[in-house]
Amino acid sequence: MRSAESARAGVPRWEITVPSRPGRLPGVTMAGFSDQANELRNVALVPHPTVMVIFDLGDQPFVIEDDCGSRQRERVVAGLAPHRARGRGFASSSECLQLRLSPMVAHAVLGASSELGGTLVALDDLWGRDAVRTQERLRAAASWEDRFAIAEAALARRADAGRALDPEVTFSWRQMVASRGRIRVERLVTEIGWSRKRLWSRFRAQVGLTPKRVAQLIRFDHAAHRLAAGHSAALVAAESGYADQSHLHRDVMAFAGMTPAAVAVQPFLAIDDVAWPPKHASVM
Template sequence: MSGGRAVTMARLAGDRWRVTRPWPAALRPYLHSYAGYWEDTATPYRVRIVPTGRAVLLISLGEPFAQVHRLAENGPEIRVVGSLVAGLEDGPRIADHPGGQEAIRLELTPLGAYRLFALPMREVANTVVELADILGPHSRELVERMSCTRDWGERFDLLDAALLARLGAGPEPAPEVDQAWRMLARSGGTVPVARIAQETGWSHGYLVRKFTEQVGLTPKMSARVLRFHRTMGLMASGSADLGALTAHCGFYDQAHLNREFRALAAVTPGQVVAARMAEGAVAL
């Protein structure tokens, strides 16, 4: 442990374990989740990764994903060897893993990712890239040091220090973009973009340009993703009344909800209700 922050392990489905520790206070504004995972037995699996409005950083300490393939793409699968970064998505991916996963996975707010990655977020939107391509070759040394210890507290210590150093030196998001994102996130994607532009004092065009640069998706697409993700979360918590969800989450009607689920995740609401969901993924 570090500074009284004890590591906790919890068994998930099957032989998979989740490892957590309270996050450093300085990281909390930028994170949605931060946890380690490992398996007792190597079990291959496939998941459909759906849009969440979050960026992902995955530190691979064991077997990497075999492939990560965006369904809308007709080209070859993206093979990612080792640790990876994924920007915000507006469509689904299929991820195959051979089993034997041991990793630390972070979900970042878009503006937390903008500070951490120190590049325009539109460059990593709808794509998955090697960690070293974003954080530089020194990140390989960090991953190697984390792999060489079996102590999860020490692993978190190493990653905490690297994240805090990157965030401290990263670019500051524009206050207007931060305000725009907060308005969208708090409303679940239901606030009109015209109202956001009015409240930030920016023109519609300038808001779209700056927002897309620092978040990765346009305000309109971000609103769609957030509305979808909110609906997914309510379904996962047991709210399966699609009629009530349609109005509550800001869809025009149930047909609109169905279209958005097909467009953003290539699934139906019924398939989501029947599937096991965890951390932006639907088990296949």
Template sequence: MELRDVRRLNGTTITPYRILGATPGTHLGLPSPTTTLVIDLGTGLVLSTRESEPRTFRVSVGGMHLAPVTVHHDGTQVGVFLSLSPGAVRALFGVRPGDVCAQNFELADMAPRLARRLYDELGAVAPDRRGDVCARVIDERLGAAGTPPADPDAQRAWQLLGAARGRLTVSRLVELSGWSARKLTALFTAEYGVGPKQAARLFRFDHARRRLDAGEPIAEIATACGYSDQAHLTREFTAFTGLPPRSLLTARANEFAGAAAP
């Protein structure tokens, strides 16, 4: 479900999930140019990173990150996953995306009432109603945080990078902004927590990863997404996920092996 009809939330998606009977294992939360919000309705969402030990969350916020997050599961995963655009982060939480970049924390630490409503109201309805109930709760929350809008130059640079799927140079962004490279980079990094060059790499990786998931040949993806060659694409996938493209596909295919059909 994409929230095109909810104010200020274009580009934000809600995905209820219910996985039962899988072989216990792990699932990779891959880097993307979004912030994630996960309402776990099972026994808790267990996350770890390259720098941190496993920790259990109930309603978790995961800031935009440049490295994978590992989800540890016992064969059951039940809840609702939201992919939040930068505008949604400001509208819902009253902070900049950069303020939560590369972090995983309980929503209750920042917005306890919203965390409680999401957990209680989603847990009280049938699985097929959770997406609609989540959208209603989110819509009612909009504007409560009262945060000012993003810097317009940083926001415009982000939008241009997104529209180009990362195939836009920093020098071109600087030219379009009218600022110096140093000034634009400072504005951009303060808002998003990463610089324009890192964001461009992240947009490009996200686009390439989606095409890989769709079954396109790796060499064709490299050309279409602006990598210099297949080896360049492979280096970027390894940097962002720890795995080259084919190994990533294999790992993702086996993450919930044996799960019951929905």
């Protein structure tokens, strides 16, 4: 188990704990957040090319809401690219477990895909009473190590009984990730031997967004992290496949609801290297 406190200038002082080694389920990463300084009260959830599951483990509610009016609490699933979602806490301290699931894992363990595109959903609606039982076990656990094991076991049970993505959809997703969202859909259609209409339909049904939107999300994620690393918007636009800086600005506004300069200083990006270390992070 690895624990660290984010302490750079402008970064909230969250204690972040991650597993000491990758779990046995590819495409799953976990991080535990403890906030004793009440800095998790109002933070934007910058879109990332994974499905996010949050278990609230604190004594007071931590609410996730978006600009479409959806509000979920305690056990929340945020689909790919939720509509400008924010976390809002109301306690003097907060604690939560966050899971990031690749679409391949999410399709199997959540039993929903198209329903999750850009939305917030209660985990209870997908897992029923098992969502509450899992949260109760997580809260009763003696350590973060135990919590990670409980969460992984819950995911593994459902993965074993879940549905696999079409091989063509999985291949297309991985090609998008490998190209950082810059591969053209026409090339994917040629490589998998499907029609454009069939790829569009199957991908949307199993991943939750269209291939074009997913490619844009992956490209945005790469650009957002480059911005957070201190690179100029002009350089990021040129290196990330955007036509120009205005194109980057439009995409960042569409996904995050803020300018590239504002995205660059968002707390969730600033702590990514702590909460989701490169050797563990996976969207595959």
